[in-house]
Amino acid sequence: MGLRWHHFALWGLFAVTLFVLPEFVSRGTLRTLIFANFLAIFAISWDTLSGRTGYISFGHPFLIGIGAYTTAILTKRFDVAMEISIPIAVIATMVGGLIVLLPALRIKGSYFALVTLAMMELIYQLVQVIRPDLTGGTRGMSGLPTLTRGAVNGYYMSVSLMLAIALTTWLVMRTRLGTALSAIGMNEEAVSGSGLSVTKLKMAAFLFSAFIAGLGGAVYIHYLGSIAPRALFDINFVFTIIVAALIGGAGTTVGPIAGAFFLTFLLEYLRPYLPGAERYMVYSGLALILYMAQPKGMWELFFQGIAKFDRLGRRE
Amino acid sequence: MLQVLIQGLLLSGLYALIAVGFTLIFSVGRVLNLAYGAYLLIGGYTYFYFSQQLGLPKFAGVALAGIIGCALGILKFQLIVRPLKGNHVAIEISTLILAVFLQSVVIFVFGDSSKILLPIIPGVERVAGAAIPFSNLFAAIASWVILISLWLFVRSTHMGRAMQAVSMDAKGAAISGVDATKINMFTWALSGTLGAIAGVFFASYTQLYPGMWVAPLIIAVAVVIVGGIGSIIGTLIVAHIVGFLEILTSAYIAPELRGVFTMLLIIVILVWRPSGLFGREEL
């Protein structure tokens, strides 16, 4: 797997930094970090499916929504305990992952992106009309049970979940499975030519991605305490997830985390100056420039920077 | 029944107009322009600003919307599509980011509450219990006129035939001396103009609001996917399928379900027959 001690040292350092952070920052900053953690989870999930295999999903909230709605309905309408409803939600989301997989067996590229977009729009409309007594219709539900109270607890919960998911993803992606997935992203025919089952590989990627999306979505709504379809199945939400993954660096594990933190903090820091939705102007403008400059993301820019520095060093 | 027929025809005409600009780019440039809906957004707001806030004549408002849409199309081509050199995924993602950017610009300038466009032509005619606002009738007729002229243009002018050539086989066209870049830029400009004008009609049919780019984008996607790449006639037929599906659903099943069948149609067609119902024809 090519694991080195310095990998674990870096992960350990990262985790320790995140865990001692509440001692140094305000509660307001912690709240922002919580949203950054959740966005990082969603971006990692998106990246597992799209960043690695190259099957670009424009409907990722479809998966997040299945997880979120399953646990919301179970806890709110049937008084199921969260310890039971969240695992059920994760399983339901993985079934959803198989649904997304079906079109991916036949089509790719732009067409796959469009199908996922249509899936998201479809579930948005269905949530409103199929049993609104369960789903809460267009209004969604509020007053859901919450896992934690207070900024510090919420922060520890979200940061532990995010780190656990990130580390697992990182380890999985260093196995032969991860290498094979990236190979699909580069050249699917070559992978199938080398005798591997592309279908099985894709299934593994989609199920893993759905697992993360379901877990993240379920915990997210039990942090918020409310669920609203209009904000969830929204192209702007898709935009935020994709941009986080891409700006940070698709196909890596640290990239989506870096992107999510960068973008969430950018939005929060703009709040005093541009309090409304016009904040997205700076956000999307910056995202467009960064993406056009380096489609591989900031991570790549960072490495290029190091490489340049190295070369300069060597010349001297 | 007649009521459904009339409403269906009016809506479908509008949908055809919305979709045709998207079809052009998809067939000539072979890229999904996810910022296509933003042309409608910018077109609608341009008209609102010039005609309703500054009080210019309505025709001037529509013309200015078209000009700004055209400029936007050219800018998009030069600043995004060309630098990304046919990397489809990158173009899709950057046009999505651009759409969100334009949406926030609109919020910044006009605020995010919705605005009502005055009817382009005031008045209503009632036929068998169905209301036909003159504005909507005008939009449907204008859309037919635009589509037919576009079809004639593609068939019978030099430029149109060059577009056809590029859409069928870009390399082949290049060998036979067609400047693909020029044709592409022209198509982006044309698509932008059509999108912005469709935006004026779409907004006067409904309302102006910063999120108004999503719904027409989905309609355009549905029409293009189901109709097959690049067929103007296919666009026209499928726009009517989609339009009537919506009207029939809201009239006989439930208004909230109106978009569901459009989505199902996209999913089923893409999985079952990715080349669309009408296959891949020339423009």
Added chain:
Amino acid sequence: MKFGKILKAVTAAGVISAASFATAAYAEIKVGFIGSLSSDTGLSTLRGAEMAIEELNAKGGVLGEKIKLVTADTQEDVTEGIKAYEYLAETEEVDFIISGSIDDVSLGWIPRMQEFQIPTLDTWTSSISIIDMVVQDPEVMAPYFMNIASDEALATLYINFGADVLKKQMGWNSVVILAEDTGFGQAITGLVTEAISPVAGIEVKETIIYDVGTVDFAPIFAKAQATGADFIYQVSSVNSQVISSQYVKLQVPMPMTGVNVSALGMEYWEDTGGAGGGISTLSPLPSVGFKLDPTSQAFVERYQAKYKSRPVIPHFNGFNAYYGLTQAMAAAEEAGGFKDAKKWSAAMEKQDLKLELDGKLWLRYGFWGKDEVEEVTKRTYPHNARFDLSAPYDDAQPSMVVVQWKEDGSVGVVYPFEYATTKFEIPSWIKK
């Protein structure tokens, strides 16, 4: 001006990262506004609060400290609303929150209010389920107040209007309800459906629910017409100008009345392109078309001198914010600040402002006592604005009035008759 804003924002984004680590504490009272910064209703609350603060500061502030206002936009979205409340509570650490949130947004952040125990005053939402929470859990909900009459009061007045005007004067016997899918829509629809038939003798033929994102109402109106009802009852609080302007554009041959929040502002006429005639709506007080007492009139004049953009006259919640914030500060003076939320809450409960016009009680800003039972609905409304459901309205103002826009662009009150300035009419294109 706008570009200055961008420039500031861009430079700020780069510079201020360090600032968040240091939370400065000045001797000042911080008030947080939570609501939509882009809707007329949100702006009404914000400006009402701004004016009250300006006046209080001119008099030397509260408890010797100046008042400072910070804002957080909800974009009328539940998740953004929760974030906004957290921002005010934790980043800005405000002492008091004034809200212009819509129902669903308030319902979203209420759990945060319960957690932080920050004194909070809602000026727009009329959600009875929040008042129910106060009834069930008065301890946790102590810092919460709502100074607009809640849903039941609204619905009760409408039922009376139905009996006295729609049934008795117009002779209408059946209705089709056209309601938006929001918390507000659901509450009002439920209450009206329950009572309009037994009390007013009007049969509900059908209830059509529509999504607030609906852009084309033609099929929905067609469906309403097909029910054969005598009139449409609309319940619309979000983007209501869309449904009313399409009603007029399509010249729907059926009278329409109900609740249309956009028709509560003077901009309604401009927004519908001068095509909103015939629309009538229930309106909390004060309302467009409603005569004002001298104090409120003076407030409107100062408001108009200060703000040149829309809304040209604050909506009802602008008045609520202006008077309510002043009362909240008076309660703070008495309780020694906002820190002890229970003490502040007790002082706030006692606030009572009576405004008169021509020797008659015109507006009252007070709250129902904990165990006080309202006579008509036979229930309690703790921490809810005091209202009066029966003529001659000498305990408080009527909970609401019905106003109607005429086709010439004028607007007047049509019900209750004691306050009426004009008669209820149907649009000219409807054949009688």
